[in-house]
Amino acid sequence: MSGHTAARGPVGAGERALAPDLARGFMLLFIALANSVWYLWAVPMGGLNAHPEPQGAADAVVQFFTIVVVDGRSYPMFAFLFGYGMVQLAMRQEAAGASPADVNALLRRRNLWLLVFGFFHALLLWFGDVLGAYGLAGLLLAWLFLRRRDTTLLVWAGVFIGLLGLLTAFSIVGIALAPGGESAAAGGMDGMADSAGESSILAAALGRVIVWPLISVMQGLLGLVVPTMILLAFWAARRRVLEEPGRHLTLLRWTAGLGIPIAWLGALPDALAQVGVWEVTAAQGSMLAVPHMFAGLFGGLGYVALITLVAHALQRRGREPGVVLTAVTATGKRSLSSYLAQSVLCAPVLAAWGLGLGAFLTSWTMFLYAIGVWLVTVVAAYLMERAGRRGPAEVLLRRLSYRRTTREAVQAPGRPPEVADQERTTP
Numbered sequence: 001m002s003g004h005t006a007a008r009g010p011v012g013a014g015e016r017a018l019a020p021d022l023a024r025g026f027m028l029l030f031i032a033l034a035n036s037v038w039y040l041w042a043v044p045m046g047g048l049n050a051h052p053e054p055q056g057a058a059d060a061v062v063q064f065f066t067i068v069v070v071d072g073r074s075y076p077m078f079a080f081l082f083g084y085g086m087v088q089l090a091m092r093q094e095a096a097g098a099s100p101a102d103v104n105a106l107l108r109r110r111n112l113w114l115l116v117f118g119f120f121h122a123l124l125l126w127f128g129d130v131l132g133a134y135g136l137a138g139l140l141l142a143w144l145f146l147r148r149r150d151t152t153l154l155v156w157a158g159v160f161i162g163l164l165g166l167l168t169a170f171s172i173v174g175i176a177l178a179p180g181g182e183s184a185a186a187g188g189m190d191g192m193a194d195s196a197g198e199s200s201i202l203a204a205a206l207g208r209v210i211v212w213p214l215i216s217v218m219q220g221l222l223g224l225v226v227p228t229m230i231l232l233a234f235w236a237a238r239r240r241v242l243e244e245p246g247r248h249l250t251l252l253r254w255t256a257g258l259g260i261p262i263a264w265l266g267a268l269p270d271a272l273a274q275v276g277v278w279e280v281t282a283a284q285g286s287m288l289a290v291p292h293m294f295a296g297l298f299g300g301l302g303y304v305a306l307i308t309l310v311a312h313a314l315q316r317r318g319r320e321p322g323v324v325l326t327a328v329t330a331t332g333k334r335s336l337s338s339y340l341a342q343s344v345l346c347a348p349v350l351a352a353w354g355l356g357l358g359a360f361l362t363s364w365t366m367f368l369y370a371i372g373v374w375l376v377t378v379v380a381a382y383l384m385e386r387a388g389r390r391g392p393a394e395v396l397l398r399r400l401s402y403r404r405t406t407r408e409a410v411q412a413p414g415r416p417p418e419v420a421d422q423e424r425t426t427p
Contacts, residue, residue, distance in 0.1 A: 017243040018329065019311040020081055023304055025332030025381075029374045030074035032342050033066055035128060036370035039350035041197035042359035049289070051274055051363065058364040060275040066367070067271040068264050072293050075130055075219070076300025079226040082134050083233030084242065086142060091237075100147065107146070110401040111138035115216075117336075117397065122212035123205055125343040127196075129212060131336075133220030140221065141230050150235055157231040160224045164294045171290040175269075178283040196351045196358065204353045225297050232301070242304075245312040252305040252312075259302025266295020327382035334384065334391030338377040345373045 043052040049067065054060040086107060093103045111134075118132030145153060198204040220226050241248045270288045272278040280288070314325065321329070331338050350358035350369075361369060384391065 016333075017311075018315055019242045019245065019304075019308040020084065021329045021332035022311050022325070023077065023307040023332065024081060024335040025328035025330070025338075025378070026307060027074050027077055027303065028331060028335060028338050028342070028377065029371070030070045031078075031339065032346075032370040032374045033070045033367060034074060035126070035342065036346060036350075036366050036373070037066070037363070038128060039196050039346060039358040040361060040363065040366055041350075041352055043362075049270065049274065054275060055362050056364075059362055062364045062367045064271045064275050066363075067274055067292075068267040071267070072296035073263055073267075073299035073303065076225050076229050076297050077303045078130070078300075079134065079137070079229035080233045080236075080300055080304055082138065083141070083230030084237045086138060086146065086230075087234055087237030090146065104142070104146075106401060107142045108139065110397070111135045111142065113397055113400045114138065117340075117393070118216065119209075119212065121340060121343065122208045125208075125340075125347040127208040127211050128215065130219065131339075132212060132216035133226060135220075136216050137220040137226045137230055141227060141234075145231060145234060150238065153231050153235045157228050157235075160228040160231070161297070164224050164228070164290075164297065168291045168294040171287040174287045175280075175284045178281060178287070196347075199352045199356075201353045204351065223293070225293060225300075228297060229300060242308055245308050249309075249312075252309050255305035256302050256309060259298040259300075260306065261302075263295045263299025263302060266298075267292050323382070326385065327378045330385035331378045331381040334381045334394060336397065337391030337393040338381060340393055341377050341380070342373055345376060346370075 037050045040052055045052055049071070051063045051067070054063055089110075090103045090107065093106065094100065098106075114131050114135030118129045118135060121129040121131055145156065196204075198207060236242070239248070241251065245252055269278065270292045273280045273285060273288060314321070348354035350356075350361075352359070358366070381391070
């Protein structure tokens with residue numbers, strides 16, 4: 001970066017839009033609920049998904065809710081917010097005088113460091129890391145699409161949606177035509193959670209690192225959901241949909257009104273099969289994943305739209321935010337730190353290589369544990385907000401990503417020493 005290029009300083013409190021931070025903070029609860037299921041390592045999984053066979057009515061209710069409302073619905077939303085944040089970063093930097101080449105280099109470094117964060121997250125704690133998937137998708141899509149026309153973004157997003165829809169149609173036909181046979185056997189996904197049930201720390205770490213590249217590529221690129229959401233986010237960020245919801249109320253209402261019901265209805269077959277209301281064969285069960293994933297794409301968009309509408313309504317009242325709203329929003333501002341903190345609070349406590357407490361929990365008690373983990377991160381974020389401190393993971397990522405930008409901006413005439421951008425990373 002040349003000495004004449006100015007770097008954009010931290011985002012001021014008055015500049016921040018409420019909706020993205022509120023959405024991240026709230027949806028981190030869904031991340032905790034979805035991920036904690038994998039720590040039920042002492043009981044075999046049901047063969048349809050990560051959930052074990054329900055051991056009673058409470059388990060069945062929790063599993064039904066999680067599958068319909070949570071599973072496969074939160075990570076598409078975070079992918080959208082991640083893509084939205086990339087465009088916000090680029091626009092702020094260029095408005096401050098940075099060249100497109102410098103901004104591209106900054107985004108490239110940031111996404112590469114996300115991959116590094118994801119690798120160590122998987123190595124030390126959690127096989128289902130999503131930072132690697134977002135970093136990989138961010139690298140490729142920023143290179144290919146960040147500066148393309150709006151029409152190009154929408155066309156390619158439509159192509160990806162069409163491919164997912166076609167796969168969903170084939171799956172539905174396959175479910176209807178699949179021959180009868182034995183019901184879906186337990187343990188169909190146990191191999192994915194072996195690291196949680198492995199008593200050896202080294203063996204568990206090796207298992208996580210082996211699986212992590214496959215998960216990053218499948219979820220970040222080949223699954224098509226994350227690329228689709230990022231492309232739609234590029235388009236929405238150019239129109240400041242989340243910053244200026246009052247100008248886009250019709251779009252937001254239609255997106256929430258259609259997206260959330262589609263997501264919940266699309267998850268019903270999987271949920272009914274999980275709790276035993278609909279008996280499916282092993283072949284049929286394996287095909288339920290595609291419609292569930294496809295419907296989750298609409299759910300991610302719907303959740304973003306709904307939370308944006310709620311944020312808009314709160315801001316129109318003109319009141320000072322209360323403790324709850326401040327705490328959840330503070331968690332969203334520190335979403336990377338909060339996401340990693342969830343693994344710190346879960347893996348060493350629940351996994352067999354740690355304290356192994358996951359062996360003593362069932363679905364409904366694990367559900368409560370996940371809520372407790374989220375509440376701990378909310379309280380911690382609130383205390384950091386009161387103290388004026390940023391999340392440690394955000395600070396580290398910013399320093400690594402802006403290392404050259406910061407040094408040279410200090411040398412630029414009229415620039416203050418602190419010029420690192422407070423850009424948020426979404427899990």
